[in-house]
Each structure stands twice: as C-alpha cells, then as structure tokens.
Amino acid sequence: MSPLLRRRRTTETGPAEVGPLEEGPVEVGLAEPGPWGPAPVIEVRSLVKSYGEGEGAVHALSGPVDPVTGDRAGVDLTVMQGDLVAIMGSSGSGKSTLMNIVGCLDVPTSGRYLLDGIDVGGLDESQLSLVRNRKIGFIFQSFNLVPRTTALAQVELPLAYAGVKSAERRRRAVAALSVVGLADRLDHRPNELSGGQQQRVAVARALVTSPAMLLADEPTGNLDSRSTDEVLGIIDRLNATGRTVVLITHEDEVARHAKRVIRLVDGKVVNDVRQAPVDGLPPALRDPDGFAHAHADAMQITEQYTTQQFAQPAAQPAVPQTALLDTTLGSEQR
Numbered sequence: 001m002s003p004l005l006r007r008r009r010t011t012e013t014g015p016a017e018v019g020p021l022e023e024g025p026v027e028v029g030l031a032e033p034g035p036w037g038p039a040p041v042i043e044v045r046s047l048v049k050s051y052g053e054g055e056g057a058v059h060a061l062s063g064p065v066d067p068v069t070g071d072r073a074g075v076d077l078t079v080m081q082g083d084l085v086a087i088m089g090s091s092g093s094g095k096s097t098l099m100n101i102v103g104c105l106d107v108p109t110s111g112r113y114l115l116d117g118i119d120v121g122g123l124d125e126s127q128l129s130l131v132r133n134r135k136i137g138f139i140f141q142s143f144n145l146v147p148r149t150t151a152l153a154q155v156e157l158p159l160a161y162a163g164v165k166s167a168e169r170r171r172r173a174v175a176a177l178s179v180v181g182l183a184d185r186l187d188h189r190p191n192e193l194s195g196g197q198q199q200r201v202a203v204a205r206a207l208v209t210s211p212a213m214l215l216a217d218e219p220t221g222n223l224d225s226r227s228t229d230e231v232l233g234i235i236d237r238l239n240a241t242g243r244t245v246v247l248i249t250h251e252d253e254v255a256r257h258a259k260r261v262i263r264l265v266d267g268k269v270v271n272d273v274r275q276a277p278v279d280g281l282p283p284a285l286r287d288p289d290g291f292a293h294a295h296a297d298a299m300q301i302t303e304q305y306t307t308q309q310f311a312q313p314a315a316q317p318a319v320p321q322t323a324l325l326d327t328t329l330g331s332e333q334r
C-alpha cells in the first residue's frame with residue numbers, strides 16, 4: 001500500500017496536521033462532509049504575499065490596510081467542498097498569486113492556509129509535492145501538456161507519480177479521458193489535437209487522481225467560444241458531481257458559470273457574491289434553458305457593441321484618462 005496523506009479531522013486541540021508516511025489507505029477523494037455539513041477545502045487566514053522590501057516592495061496580496069499604522073490585515077477566504085468559485089480582477093490584482101499559494105506552488109509571506117484540513121505551513125518540500133499530487137488538480141491557460149506524448153500517457157503521468165500500477169493507471173486514464181469526451185483520441189499527441197481538445201486532456205489529467213479540488217488559471221483564455229463552452233460544460237458537470245472548482249477568469253461569461261464570484265483589487269477581496277447555493281447544481285445546469293437564453297442575449301449585446309465600436313468614426317472626442325480610470329475601478333468594484 002502506498003504512503004498516504006491522511007486527513008485528520010479538526011479537533012478541539014487545533015487544526016489537522018499531515019503525517020506523510022502513515023500506514024493506511026490512500027485518501028484521494030473529496031473531503032468528507034463533517035457532522036454539520038460540507039467541510040471547508042480551503043481555509044485562508046490573514047494571508048499576505050509581498051515581493052521585495054521597503055519602499056519598492058510589491059504587496060501582491062495584502063487585504064485591508066490600516067490607514068494609520070499601515071498594517072496589512074491579509075486576505076481571509078473559506079471555500080467549502082462542492083463550491084464552484086470564480087476569481088476575477090484586473091491584471092496585477094493578485095489572482096495568480098492567490099492561486100499559486102492555494103495550489104501549494106508558492107508560500108505566503110505571512111498568514112495561515114489549511115487545505116482540506118491540512119495545515120500546509122508546516123510541510124517541507126517533499127510533503128508539499130505529495131499534497132499537490134493527491135489533493136489538487138491544476139488546469140492552466142496554456143494547457144501545459146508534454147510535447148510528443150499521447151493523451152493517454154499525459155493523463156497517466158500523475159498516477160505514475162502517485163505510484164499507481166500500470167494496468168490501473170491505464171484504466172483510470174481511459175475513464176478520465178472518456179469523461180471529457182476524448183475516448184477516441186487516446187493515442188493523439190498535442191500537435192494532433194485542437195486547442196479545445198488539448199485543454200480537455202489537461203482537464204482529464206487534473207481530475208484523474210480524484211483531487212479534493214480543481215484549480216484553473218484562465219482555463220478558457222486560449223480557446224474559441226465553442227471550445228470554451230465545451231470546457232465549461234465539463235467543469236459544470238464535474239462540479240455537479242461534487243468536485244470543488246476554483247477558477248480565475250477575466251470573462252463575465254465564464255464567471256456566470258460559477259456559484260460564487262470573488263473580485264480582487266490591489267491584493268484585496270472587494271466583492272464576494274453568491275450566485276447559486278454551494279450544495280446545489282451550478283447555474284448553467286440549474287436552469288439550462290434560461291442560462292442558454294441569457295447567453296444568447298449576452299452574445300448579441302457583445303456583437304452589437306463590437307460592431308458599433310468598429311463603426312465609430314475616426315474623430316471622436318478624446319476621453320480624459322481619469323474618466324477611463326474611474327470606469328475601470330467602478331466596474332471592478334461592482
């Protein structure tokens with residue numbers, strides 16, 4: 001039996017810790033619901049991430065800043081099992097920084113992070129890579145597939161790292177590729193797949209280990225609208241079966257799929273809106289017809305807007321830069 005990361009329940013004496021080499025079954029499934037309902041998958045407290053020091057320091061995640069002392073309270077965030085969360089915000093607002101910390105790819109300057117009940121602050125590098133492999137499935141904007149490697153081998157890779165035997169690896173990788181509709185593309189290499197298909201391979205690779213959550217940084221950023229719909233449809237269905245998903249996006253159309261939308265400005269959470277209950281279906285599956293109509297309307301408005309933009313005569317009164325800035329900030333803080 002493989003070594004494991006066994007999740008211990010939070011107790012009165014404090015949060016769960018991880019013992020990487022305990023004996024017992026490997027737990028790679030969802031966080032178990034606690035006696036009072038779903039458990040938090042992400043618990044972030046007073047999280048600060050700064051680069052550099054002194055005057056030139058960049059505070060990528062700061063939370064509210066005390067106007068008198070200048071102290072940074074840090075970011076607090078709890079994501080419950082089964083949620084589908086979109087993180088939005090303009091370029092440089094701290095989205096990827098937050099995602100990298102939540103994904104255990106980076107460490108905070110200060111603050112606390114419990115992932116699926118495990119306090120990751122006390123883990124060394126090998127324990128962290130074990131946590132990443134067992135608990136998190138990553139999806140990136142640029143797919144990050146291995147060149148010249150078949151879809152099947154790409155999806156088997158995380159299982160190989162986890163020490164799963166060859167026949168079982170193959171069985172699970174084929175099942176994951178079937179979930180994303182690529183059972184007939186097992187032997188295709190990235191250059192033999194469309195962008196949307198490549199991203200679906202990446203989704204299969206992310207979910208094959210049955211992680212506690214999927215983290216996606218702009219998963220549809222490089223896709224056309226049809227492939228975007230396909231990938232979002234898969235994410236909707238994965239969430240409907242209980243998978244926790246946190247995704248970063250710039251697009252309102254993508255955020256509409258989320259049950260909860262969080263907006264960051266300058267390393268602070270400025271808005272946190274629930275669009276659908278954690279324990280229900282995601283918006284696109286709750287009322288598919290209504291969602292599709294709203295989508296069609298939104299597309300029409302976008303098309304009209306784009307057409308108008310291109311139809312604008314060259315000589316337009318100049319818009320003062322400050323007005324543009326106000327509009328941008330206004331839309332961020334909606």
Ligand SMILES: Nc1ncnc2c1ncn2[C@@H]1O[C@H](COP(=O)(O)OP(=O)(O)OP(=O)(O)O)[C@@H](O)[C@H]1O
Nearest residue numbers: 051058059060089090091092093094095096097098
């Ligand atoms: N390694 C680093 N060193 C110094 N500053 C950094 C580093 N990484 C990020 N930053 C800064 O931290 C801030 C937040 O960056 P982050 O990548 O989280 O933004 P983002 O919201 O993901 O933006 P985008 O939408 O463009 O991807 C930015 O001001 C960025 O310049």
Ligand SMILES: [Mg+2]
Nearest residue numbers: 095096097217
């Ligand atoms: Mg980013």
